[in-house]
Amino acid sequence: MSNLSISNVSKLFSTTLAVDDFSLDVADGELVCLLGPSGSGKSTLLRMVGGFEIPSQGSIRIDGEEVVHLPPEERPTGMVFQSHALWTHMNVFNNLAFGLKLRRMPKAQIREKVEAVLELVGLGGYGTRAVTQLSGGQQQRVALARSLVLEPKILLLDEPFASLDQHLRERLREEVRDIQQRLKITTLFVTHGQDEALSMADRIVVMRDGKTEQIDRPDIVYREPQTPFVAGFIGTMNLIEGVVQNGVFSKAGYSTPVPVADGPATLAIRPEALELTVAGENAQGQVHRVTDYGTHGLVDLVLLDGTRIKAMVSHPDLFAAGQGVSLAPKAIAAYRDNVLIHRVALGKDTAALRQLVDA
Amino acid sequence: MTARPVSGVQSSRGLTGLLLVAVPVLLFAWMTIWPILSGLARALTPEQADGSRPVSFANFVTFFSDPYSLANLGITLWTCLVTLGLLLAICIPLALYLRFAQGRLATYVQTMAMFPMFVPSIILAFAFIRVLGPNGTVDLLLNAVGLPKIRSPYLTPWGPVIGLVWDNIPLTVLILVSGLGAVSNQAVEAARDVGAKPLALFWHIILPRMWTSVAVVVSFTMLGLFASFTLPYVLGPASPEMMGPFMQRTFRDLRNPEMALTQATVTMLFCIAFGLFYVRAVARNRES
Numbered sequence: 001m002s003n004l005s006i007s008n009v010s011k012l013f014s015t016t017l018a019v020d021d022f023s024l025d026v027a028d029g030e031l032v033c034l035l036g037p038s039g040s041g042k043s044t045l046l047r048m049v050g051g052f053e054i055p056s057q058g059s060i061r062i063d064g065e066e067v068v069h070l071p072p073e074e075r076p077t078g079m080v081f082q083s084h085a086l087w088t089h090m091n092v093f094n095n096l097a098f099g100l101k102l103r104r105m106p107k108a109q110i111r112e113k114v115e116a117v118l119e120l121v122g123l124g125g126y127g128t129r130a131v132t133q134l135s136g137g138q139q140q141r142v143a144l145a146r147s148l149v150l151e152p153k154i155l156l157l158d159e160p161f162a163s164l165d166q167h168l169r170e171r172l173r174e175e176v177r178d179i180q181q182r183l184k185i186t187t188l189f190v191t192h193g194q195d196e197a198l199s200m201a202d203r204i205v206v207m208r209d210g211k212t213e214q215i216d217r218p219d220i221v222y223r224e225p226q227t228p229f230v231a232g233f234i235g236t237m238n239l240i241e242g243v244v245q246n247g248v249f250s251k252a253g254y255s256t257p258v259p260v261a262d263g264p265a266t267l268a269i270r271p272e273a274l275e276l277t278v279a280g281e282n283a284q285g286q287v288h289r290v291t292d293y294g295t296h297g298l299v300d301l302v303l304l305d306g307t308r309i310k311a312m313v314s315h316p317d318l319f320a321a322g323q324g325v326s327l328a329p330k331a332i333a334a335y336r337d338n339v340l341i342h343r344v345a346l347g348k349d350t351a352a353l354r355q356l357v358d359a
Numbered sequence: 360m361t362a363r364p365v366s367g368v369q370s371s372r373g374l375t376g377l378l379l380v381a382v383p384v385l386l387f388a389w390m391t392i393w394p395i396l397s398g399l400a401r402a403l404t405p406e407q408a409d410g411s412r413p414v415s416f417a418n419f420v421t422f423f424s425d426p427y428s429l430a431n432l433g434i435t436l437w438t439c440l441v442t443l444g445l446l447l448a449i450c451i452p453l454a455l456y457l458r459f460a461q462g463r464l465a466t467y468v469q470t471m472a473m474f475p476m477f478v479p480s481i482i483l484a485f486a487f488i489r490v491l492g493p494n495g496t497v498d499l500l501l502n503a504v505g506l507p508k509i510r511s512p513y514l515t516p517w518g519p520v521i522g523l524v525w526d527n528i529p530l531t532v533l534i535l536v537s538g539l540g541a542v543s544n545q546a547v548e549a550a551r552d553v554g555a556k557p558l559a560l561f562w563h564i565i566l567p568r569m570w571t572s573v574a575v576v577v578s579f580t581m582l583g584l585f586a587s588f589t590l591p592y593v594l595g596p597a598s599p600e601m602m603g604p605f606m607q608r609t610f611r612d613l614r615n616p617e618m619a620l621t622q623a624t625v626t627m628l629f630c631i632a633f634g635l636f637y638v639r640a641v642a643r644n645r646e647s
Contacts, residue, residue: 052548072551079552085545089567098563099553143549150553 002063002076002153002186003028004049009058011044011210018044020210022058026154029184031177033197036207037233042190043158045207049188050156051075062153078147079156082163084139086131092118092142093127099150117149120179137168144176148183155180157189161196169193173200194234198222206230224343228335231268238274238309240267249334252305254284254327258334260342266335271298273331273345274311276319283324285309292316301325395627402620418621430599432625434516438591438601439584442523446531446580447573449524454535455565458542476529480522484593487522488513518594519601523584530583531576538572539565574640581633585626602626 004026011019019041026032034042047053049060051072060068067075086095096114105113118124121141131139140160147155160176161169177200180187191197197204198218206213206221206229214226225231232239242251244265249258251267258265276299288308289300297316301309311327313319331345402419404412422428457469475483490496492513501508512518542565550564566573588603595601600608602622610619 050548050552052551072548073554073556077552079549081545081549083543083545085543085549087546087550087564098550098555102554102559146549146553 004154004186004188005059005061005064006045006049007059007061009045009048009055009060011041011048011053012056018210019048019055022207022210022212024205024212024215026186026188028186029181030202031180031187031189031200033201033204034188034190034207035192035194035197035204035233036213037192039209040207041210042192042205042207044210046079046156046158046188046190049154050077050079052079076153077156078150078152078154079158080140080143080147080160082159084136084143084163086139086142086146088130088132090131091127092123092129092131092134095131095142096127096146096149099146103150113149117145120148121145122175136164137172140164140172141175144179148179148185153186155185155187157187159190159192161191161193169196176200198234204234206233208233223345225268225333226340227338228266228268229338231333231335236271236310238267238269238271240269240303240307240309242267244334252303252307254303256329256332258332258342260334260336263336265341268333268335269309269329270331271310271312273329274309275328275330276301276311276313276325277328278318279324279326281324282326284326285324287319287321287323287325289321290316290319299325301327398620399624401617402624405617418617419625421618422621422625427599428605428622431602431605434599435585435602435626436629438516438519438523438595439581442520442527442584443577443580445520445524446527447576450528450531450535450576451573453528454532454539455561457532457536458539459544459547472532473529475525480526480589481593483522483526484590487518487594491521513594514596516596518596519587519591522590522594523587526590527580527583531580534572534576534579535569538569538575542568571640571644575637578633578637578640582630582637585630585633 004024006022006024006026009019009022010017022041022045024032034045036042044053048055051067051070051074055068058068059066062076072079087098090098093114096117097110100110100113114127115124118126121144123138123141123145126134126138126142131142134142140163143160157176161172164172173196189197189200198221201218203215204218204221205215208229214221214230216224216226221230222234225234225237228239231237240251240254242249242265243263244250244258244260245262247257247259248255249265249267256267258267285301285303287299288302291298291300297313297319299311299313299316299319301311303309319325332343333340334342403414403416405415405417406412453468453472457465457472460468478486488495491509491511493508493511495511495513498508498511512521546564546568547560550560555564585602587601588607591601592604592607595604602625606619606622606626609615609622
């Protein structure tokens with residue numbers, strides 16, 4: 001049983017607050033993704049858990065034991081770096097065996113453990129290879145194996161697939177998820193790729209400017225974003241700035257009921273939740289471009305005031321540039337002052353959205 | 360199959376390139392290769408009483424059978440090895456600090472480490488005498504607090520060692536810091552992550568990656584130390600003396616240019632050995 005508890009952790013670099021009063025509990029065997037744009041503090045947070053940065057304040061506990069004062073070499077964590085950070089003067093076997101040798105483990109036991117972990121990551125028989133002879137994906141597997149062979153209580157992954165191509169990234173993240181679930185190892189995963197977070201995580205922590213925006217299951221984060229930032233950061237979201245008056249949100253000829261107090265609001269509509277119908281004189285927008293992706297189409301629209309939004313359609317051939325359309329959103333959310341104030345989602349669309357998330 | 364014609368532009372470019380290379384090559388041949396060959400030829404053809412110059416190893420036999428010459432060669436080797444050892448002992452920790460430390464203090468330390476580069480050897484030698492010589496600053500300070508005088512390293516074998524160490528710190532630090540550039544922060548962090556404490560980290564991760572730069576330091580420093588003259592001449596003992604002053608004295612005071620050339624050839628053979636060590640280290644680095 002290994003759990004991680006981060007309480008009120010902050011990190012100040014000179015005058016820059018990289019992480020601001022962050023708290024998170026990661027349960028045993030859980031995989032939590034720290035997701036956010038560059039500079040959101042996710043890597044700093046991971047490095048604080050690994051011991052490579054010292055928090056300015058707060059507490060980090062692993063299985064209830066405070067580890068803030070421990071250097072990296074004494075923490076029960078294993079970190080996989082973005083650049084693999086393999087030791088090129090050692091072969092694959094020695095890269096994995098190094099940590100075990102430092103623990104003065106008998107040679108036979110080291111060989112047994114290293115070979116078992118190499119098999120686990122699909123690199124059985126690669127022990128004698130020089131790491132420079134391996135492909136990027138194989139190098140990343142060696143880096144993962146190097147951490148796993150020491151059986152850390154907490155596995156820390158710092159954008160491990162960032163340097164790999166898209167195809168390899170997709171394959172490796174599935175493999176890593178399989179291994180993580182098989183070993184039931186508590187994992188903290190840093191990424192700025194929403195697809196990685198949505199497909200791998202048990203929970204996602206969306207971070208921005210060192211603060212937590214939302215902590216939830218991937219499907220909840222996708223379907224019920226709590227802030228406009230999360231709404232815009234996860235997936236594609238149309239964010240329309242407008243005004244609510246008498247329970248109706250209006251923006252340049254487009255209006256929809258939003259039963260909240262009068263005032264400015266940001267309306268959020270997913271492209272897949274926006275139905276379009278061809279309209280004549282009463283058109284609320286005009287088709288700017290239609291892109292056919294084969295499985296679906298993406299219609300780029302211009303509202304009357306020039307605001308650009310997107311709608312996902314199943315039959316893109318029904319639309320053409322310059323055509324007038326009216327909008328019929330099936331699920332909307334409204335935000336004011338960075339807070340969710342209203343949400344409407346129809347059951348049919350919820351199921352469709354779940355399918356999208358699962359895909 | 361038709362041969363591709365060479366255009367006039369290409370051939371003129373080739374000629375320009377050759378001319379550009381020719382100047383330094385000819386200068387090198389004139390200023391370096393010719394004196395070496397000429398000196399070697401003279402050392403190997405000692406002048407006889409009748410003015411003839413048969414090929415003979417007589418000069419080398421004289422050098423290697425003369426206890427004073429051997430003592431001078433011995434003190435030169437001793438000075439070089441001790442200086443090299445001290446340089447590595449001082450500069451490796453310094454280079455590690457400069458590579459991994461951040462902030463203003465590291466900048467100050469780097470500036471201090473580079474400072475000797477801008478001090479001429481003769482100034483350094485006299486500064487050394489004023490500070491560590493008899494009745495120098497150290498003696499005066501000790502005397503002021505009622506302590507006995509130090510045993511001054513001036514005119515002992517340790518005099519040149521101290522001066523040469525100080526003089527060679529900048530180049531050694533520069534080469535080592537450059538070599539440490541091959542050690543990424545993440546490689547170091549990965550080692551710490553798997554449990555490596557500082558000594559294991561240095562021995563297993565950092566040293567193997569900076570080995571080439573250590574080899575370059577060894578060869579460069581040894582070449583420089585063998586060729587050193589001012590510091591051993593001013594700070595060193597009169598007897599035995601390092602090869603630099605020994606050659607100068609044999610040539611000028613004893614008016615024996617043939618023997619001086621023999622001493623230079625012996626010195627050059629040692630330098631060639633370290634030169635080959637350097638070439639091998641660089642070649643191995645390129646291969647890897």
